[in-house]
Amino acid sequence: MTQAFDPLHVATLARSRSHLRRLAVAAPLWLAAGCPSPEPQEKYDAFLDQTKEEREDAANTKMDMGGALADVSGTFLFALSAVIDPTHPMQFYTTATFTPGGDGGTLAMELQPLSLDVGSTTAPRMPVGEVLSLPATPVDAAGAFGFVIENPVMVTGAANPITGGDIVATLELTGVIQTEDVFCGTVTGMVTQPLMLDLMGSTFAAQRVTGMDALPTEVLYACPSGPVGGTDGTDGSGSGGSGSSG
Template sequence: MDGDFFFNLSAYLLPQSPIVFVASLTTEASDGGLSFSVTFQPLEAADRRTPTGAPVDVGPYEVSADGTFSADLPTIIVPGNANPISGSELEATITLTGTLCAPADFVCGEVTGTTTRPVPLNLEGSTFAMERITDPSSYPAAVINCKKDPARPLP
């Protein structure tokens, strides 16, 4: 599973316009099982390629034998230019509940939690999807959920 992934967080308010990150995932053995940590680097909403703001390190999180996990992230701040919904700085505390899918190139699931900025909002009903980056010069197409529904194309 280790490597870089194109991570798309699709808020239920505007599901076709995800907040996009490069997620660098690392795994390690823990208590007879597996755990993972992630560094999230926000990308500008305008091109879904240009890094913006500070990267956020989270983890480790345990993975169950069937590949499922629940990751309670600390409060994260996303710069306004990475927020395609309002263009405002975003502060959120979220939980990612998902599955590491074989052959280790795709991870997806549900997002719960809340935002405190720019407005308080419950994120129940939001999703995430992350696909392995095989060529750093050409990211995969943005998908927003486990069904691999496409994100809205950039203008």
């Protein structure tokens, strides 16, 4: 199923990418300042104060992404981009199951964390840690859906490319199916380990892959800049929405 070009949709996403770029500039400064500090939580709190407007604006675009009701069953590379370092997302090899029904359907996911060296988006990307199972959630006629993970989940530090530490968090994903090959959205919730972290302003994206041996080097971690296929002059990956590093 293809998605019609919508100038308002592209303009909204352009604003969102601008917010993500500003966060991407600010976050490494906090990380660099926080590393030698004996009180990294204070450094992080200052970062939150300085980026409050950008994070709120990014969160408020969550339902302006454009959507379609498409069958997204299959395997995907799912990337979750945390607000403190948007360009180094956590990655999961994901099996999605879409079941049509009524005017919409349901979506379930099995997310296998992938190992990442600190500062990398491409290596080594091998299965590590426990699979995160998200039970079926409703998808409406426009392709919108949400997952609420109220019980804290733990992801091994081997899959954390920001600090390399184990992560414990509660999450809420608010997303939309864009095409049969892409679904994406925003992330809210709280990280409680290794630091207290409000995830408002974080994003996620899932792009279809054929297998573990065909993972892309350009990782989509936010909704594409326009309809996938390049109607707005891009390939749909979107500056500020994808990244690669060794």
